[in-house]
Amino acid sequence: MALLSSVTRRTLTLGLNSTMLLPLSRSLQTFSLPDLPYDYGALEPAISGEIMQLHHQKHHQTYITNYNKALEQLHEAIQKGDSSTVVKLQSAIKFNGGGHVNHSIFWKNLAPIREGGGEPPKASLGWAIDTHFGSLESLIQKMNAEGAALQGSGWVWLGVNKELKKLVIETTPNQDPLVTKGPHLVPLLGIDVWEHAYYLQYKNVRPDYLKNIWKVINWKYASEVYEKECA
Amino acid sequence: MAATTSMVTSLTFTIPSLGFRLPTRSYPCVKPQRRFVRKAASNVITATYELKAPPYPLNALEPHMSRETLEYHWGKHHRTYVENLNKQVVGTDLEGLSLEDIIIVTYNKGDILPAFNNAAQAWNHDFFWESMKPGGGGKPSGDLLDLIERDFGSFERFIEEFKSAAATQFGSGWAWLAYKANRLDVENAVNPWPSEKDKKLVIVKSPNAMNPLVWDYFPLLTIDVWEHAYYLDFQNQRPDYISVFMQKLVSWETVNTRLEKAKARAAEREMEEERRRKEEEEGKPTNEEDDDDDLEMYVDNDNDDSEAE
Numbered sequence: 001m002a003l004l005s006s007v008t009r010r011t012l013t014l015g016l017n018s019t020m021l022l023p024l025s026r027s028l029q030t031f032s033l034p035d036l037p038y039d040y041g042a043l044e045p046a047i048s049g050e051i052m053q054l055h056h057q058k059h060h061q062t063y064i065t066n067y068n069k070a071l072e073q074l075h076e077a078i079q080k081g082d083s084s085t086v087v088k089l090q091s092a093i094k095f096n097g098g099g100h101v102n103h104s105i106f107w108k109n110l111a112p113i114r115e116g117g118g119e120p121p122k123a124s125l126g127w128a129i130d131t132h133f134g135s136l137e138s139l140i141q142k143m144n145a146e147g148a149a150l151q152g153s154g155w156v157w158l159g160v161n162k163e164l165k166k167l168v169i170e171t172t173p174n175q176d177p178l179v180t181k182g183p184h185l186v187p188l189l190g191i192d193v194w195e196h197a198y199y200l201q202y203k204n205v206r207p208d209y210l211k212n213i214w215k216v217i218n219w220k221y222a223s224e225v226y227e228k229e230c231a
Numbered sequence: 232m233a234a235t236t237s238m239v240t241s242l243t244f245t246i247p248s249l250g251f252r253l254p255t256r257s258y259p260c261v262k263p264q265r266r267f268v269r270k271a272a273s274n275v276i277t278a279t280y281e282l283k284a285p286p287y288p289l290n291a292l293e294p295h296m297s298r299e300t301l302e303y304h305w306g307k308h309h310r311t312y313v314e315n316l317n318k319q320v321v322g323t324d325l326e327g328l329s330l331e332d333i334i335i336v337t338y339n340k341g342d343i344l345p346a347f348n349n350a351a352q353a354w355n356h357d358f359f360w361e362s363m364k365p366g367g368g369g370k371p372s373g374d375l376l377d378l379i380e381r382d383f384g385s386f387e388r389f390i391e392e393f394k395s396a397a398a399t400q401f402g403s404g405w406a407w408l409a410y411k412a413n414r415l416d417v418e419n420a421v422n423p424w425p426s427e428k429d430k431k432l433v434i435v436k437s438p439n440a441m442n443p444l445v446w447d448y449f450p451l452l453t454i455d456v457w458e459h460a461y462y463l464d465f466q467n468q469r470p471d472y473i474s475v476f477m478q479k480l481v482s483w484e485t486v487n488t489r490l491e492k493a494k495a496r497a498a499e500r501e502m503e504e505e506r507r508r509k510e511e512e513e514g515k516p517t518n519e520e521d522d523d524d525d526l527e528m529y530v531d532n533d534n535d536d537s538e539a540e
Contacts, residue, residue, distance in 0.1 A: 091401075
């Protein structure tokens with residue numbers, strides 16, 4: 001105990017240097033916009049460069065900005081023991097944190113054609129898709145039907161239940177991450193069906209967007225995630 | 232017109248395919264209005280909902296809301312809701328009901344039925360186009376302004392609150408100014424009607440297709456904050472769209488007219504309730520069929536069987 005208190009005292013006297021962390025409080029991690037591994041225009045004609053730029057630089061960035069703000073307010077409220085505020089902030093964290101989580105996955109779900117976008121999955125994921133859905137075409141048809149039928153804003157997902165090792169298709173409303181549909185669900189690929197994801201190019205014809213996006217879907221990433229969960 | 236006269240417009244009737252009754256206790260003034268269109272060269276009467284045009288040409292709201300936006304928003308989105316609603320309703324017991332009735336019925340106290348989305352969105356968009364006008368914006372006057380100042384403190388604070396509701400409706404949805412004059416409907420109590428000072432203006436937001444009709448509020452003004460409403464003109468800048476809507480598009484005349492209707496409806500309901508209460512006191516039979524028993528007609532009385540030895 002004596003040692004601990006002397007260490008603490010030394011920490012305090014070493015001063016108010018901002019890099020010195022007080023033992024009981026952890027610094028708050030802030031999030032920043034991940035870079036896209038391809039140019040904005042690289043997914044054309046499936047998704048226009050204009051949309052990619054707005055989607056990444058405006059929408060995703062705004063989720064991150066607001067997520068960081070909400071986390072900071074949450075941090076403060078926790079330290080003060082202000083439970084009302086802690087509870088009040090939950091929806092902002094879900095919206096904006098969810099937006100950040102989902103879009104970070106989305107950028108990895110896409111790839112230019114010359115980098116493998118659209119190439120069908122092979123190996124274990126390809127086999128699991130054929131087993132579970134009959135064929136890749138059948139999976140695509142089902143996801144597109146779910147995506148088109150989704151009312152309002154949300155996402156359509158191909159996920160894997162890591163406990164049961166089973167593939168699932170799910171939709172989530174607004175920016176709810178896939179895990180809100182089941183604690184064992186891991187997203188392999190998500191398609192954003194918020195209007196901002198396609199409106200400038202496809203207007204009200206969401207089914208056309210869904211038909212075309214498969215040309216730039218990055219199955220390599222989905223396979224990697226699948227193999228990690230189901231190895 | 233024999234076919235139409237055989238349609239009894241009563242306030243309660245069962246919808247067997249949906250398994251429940253049109254609720255009347257909460258909506259005493261909702262009389263199902265059937266609209267019929269006799270198709271040419273056909274003896275079949277069908278009811279269809281039509282896509283009503285906005286009360287101005289599609290380019291009339293420029294530069295604040297582009298013609299292109301109206302062409303897609305009204306010409307595609309709104310049209311699709313109406314067309315899909317017609318497909319969903321044809322041949323069912325919903326056919327012939329007014330839009331507002333379909334909304335209430337398919338809302339089903341929160342256990343939403345399939346036609347709700349299309350019905351509510353068809354209604355919401357009609358209401359939205361009528362909420363705007365070329366050369367709109369400015370400030371309301373008269374009773375409406377008085378009520379706004381009473382319930383929000385000032386016109387400026389109302390604007391702030393409305394804009395905030397519209398900006399913070401996450402995902403798709405709507406923001407509303409509505410007149411709230413209903414009393415709590417608790418089944419084992421009779422709550423008094425709100426006094427004049429309890430009737431008030433409220434700002435509410437709703438997700439996706441939801442609207443305040445289902446809470447028995449009287450909507451006065453709405454702004455569509457689905458992305459399709461503003462994306463072509465404003466992209467992700469929803470706050471700019473909302474500001475332009477308030478400053479340049481709102482038709483305060485329309486809001487005023489709606490407020491007068493809302494007040495009249497509230498007064499009508501109160502009178503209706505008074506009349507019913509008086510009749511009950513005096514022991515007279517009421518006109519309203521709010522007893523479940525009345526709907527079932529028994530040809531044979533159970534007693535007959537028990538007497539047969």
